[in-house]
Amino acid sequence: MLSLFLLGAAPVSDQARLAAAKRAAAAADARARLLERDADEARDAADRARVREAAVAERIRAAEAEITAARAQAALTARALGSARETLAERQAPIQRLVAALQSLARRPAALSVAQPGSVDEVVHVRAVLGTVLPVVQARSRAVRAEIARAERLRASAVAAAQALAAGQARLQRERLALVQLQGAERLRGATLDRSALVESDRALALGERARELVDRLGTAEDAAQVRAALAALPGPLPRPERGIAEPxxxxxxxxxxxxxxxxxxxxxxxxxxxxxxxxxxxxxxxxxxxxxxxxxxxxxxxxxxxxxxxxxxxxxxxxxxxxxxxxxxxxxxxxxxxxxxxxxxxxxxxxxxxxxxxxxxxxxxxxxxxxxx
The missing domain is CATH 2.70.70.10 (Glucose Permease (Domain IIA))
Structure with a gap:
């Protein structure tokens, strides 16, 4: 109810800013939850780290939006509290004047009222006026009490807005720290993987060369018997070529x-x-x-x-x-x-x-x- 009152009494720009900030915070929170769920389901470590980093970034956006909303709420509350104080002062002024007149009449000695001519008529007139004014005074008193209660609620809302602002700022600091730590861990992991990849690449090259040599040796050993058998099956030596004709x-x-x-x-x-x-x-x-x-x-x-x-x-x-x-x-x-x-x-x-x-x-x-x- 208090928020509705504040929105009704605040300028349109402040209302729009507060509503937009609340929508942005809710949307960022929703995206962060979805990304965190995706990170939990990701099997690849790199994908999981990337999605978690995106989730932290969304939480930072949500915290920033909450800070904007808290500041807008605080501004609206301060403006409404000032308006309530002015209204309370306006409604208290007639009652204060009436109470002062009644106190002056009450301090007047009764003997003086009897001794002065017309005093009895004045007393009767005052009582008649009091009988007429009393319902009005009671109604205004109720209105004043309502304004006082409303002012108390506004003060409580101002305190809550200040607390929300402080909480949003603290959350923003935590999320930024988490993002820095996550990025640092990923950079360290990336550097470690790069070094490991370089070592494994050199090792793979060496193993590849070794494997090729082993394949060649195995092939030579495996085929040596077949080659010898094939050569043994060949006919005898060819006759010496004629002079001038060379072998291949x-x-x-x-x-x-x-x-x-x-x-x-x-x-x-x-x-x-x-x-x-x-x-x-x-x-x-x-x-x-x-x-x-x-x-x-x-x-x-x-x-x-x-x-x-x-x-x-x-x-x-x-x-x-x-x-x-x-x-x-x-x-x-x-x-x-x-x-x-x-x-x-x-x-x-x-x-x-x-x-x-x-x-x-x-x-x-x-x-x-x-x-x-x-």
Whole structure:
């Protein structure tokens, strides 16, 4: 009831400010509760921290709106209390004058009233006036008592508004401190995660290189027996070539090296792949089913699918040089046969974006083939 009175007596701007502040506080509180619920349900730590930070920000907005509402309420209460005091003073003035007249009449000696002519008539007149005025005095007294009670309620409301203002300011300080602490914890956590990520990235690179070496060693050990068996099954030594005709191995040092297929280079020697392994050759993006040729002359020592690498052909060029062509679908080369530079080895796969990789090695070490391509 008191709030309705205050709103009715206050200027429209103050009423609107108070109502808007209360609506803003309620809306911010509602958003904060929803965000806190979302934070409790979030599984990811980063998402949970982000939502909690947003919830604290909404609580800060609610506290600021409550402070605005408390200040508006205090201003309205002070204005209404001043108006009540003025009204009380106006209503008390006639009663105070009447009481003063009655006190003056009461202090008048009775003998003097009898001795003076007309005193009895005056007494009768005064009593008649009092009989008429008394109901009015009683009514005004009730109004004065109501104004006094209203003033007391206004004073209590002013105290409550001051307390609400202090509580809102205290809450604002608490929420701001909570936000600072939350942001500090997130910065510390982020720095820790960055350091951990850097350490794990270096570790992943090292493990990737180690895994590649182990795969190569395992593949070599696994296939050594098969290669030896295949070589043992070959016919005896070839007759010595006629004078002037050189073997493919002897020609490797002078003949230019070539890429095994036409295509776009998508990965070069030493580049870091998404899995953290450095490339040991050149990877080409070729057309589906593209013809794959021998990069240089030599003897086929391995030609079959190998694990998830697809078809693999290894050519021994002699003098410690060898090439591995990886990613074939159909293989045309046969183990033990010799090939000239540019001889067909097979075809690339027919799927989307097929890739062919060629690795050149010198006594087991990867070599940059770019300087040998002619």
């Amino acid at each position: 191995r002897a020609r490797f040092g002078t003949a230019p090296y070539r890429l095994p297929a036409a295509g776009r280079v998508v990965e070069g020697l030493g580049e870091l792949s998404t899995s953290g392994v450095r490339a040991r050759g050149v990877t080409l993006l070729v057309a589906p089913g593209a013809l794959v040729r021998a990069p240089a002359a030599g003897r086929i020592v391995f030609a079959r699918p190998f694990r998830d690498y697809g078809g693999v052909v290894i050519i021994d060029h002699g003098d410690g040089w060898s090439s591995a062509v990886i990613g074939l679908d159909a293989i045309a080369a046969t183990v033990g046969g010799t090939v000239a530079s540019g001889a067909p080895l097979g075809r690339a796969v027919l799927g989307d974006e097929p890739r062919i990789t060629v690795e050149l090695r010198r006594r087991g070490q990867a070599v940059d083939l770019a300087q040998l391509i002619g």
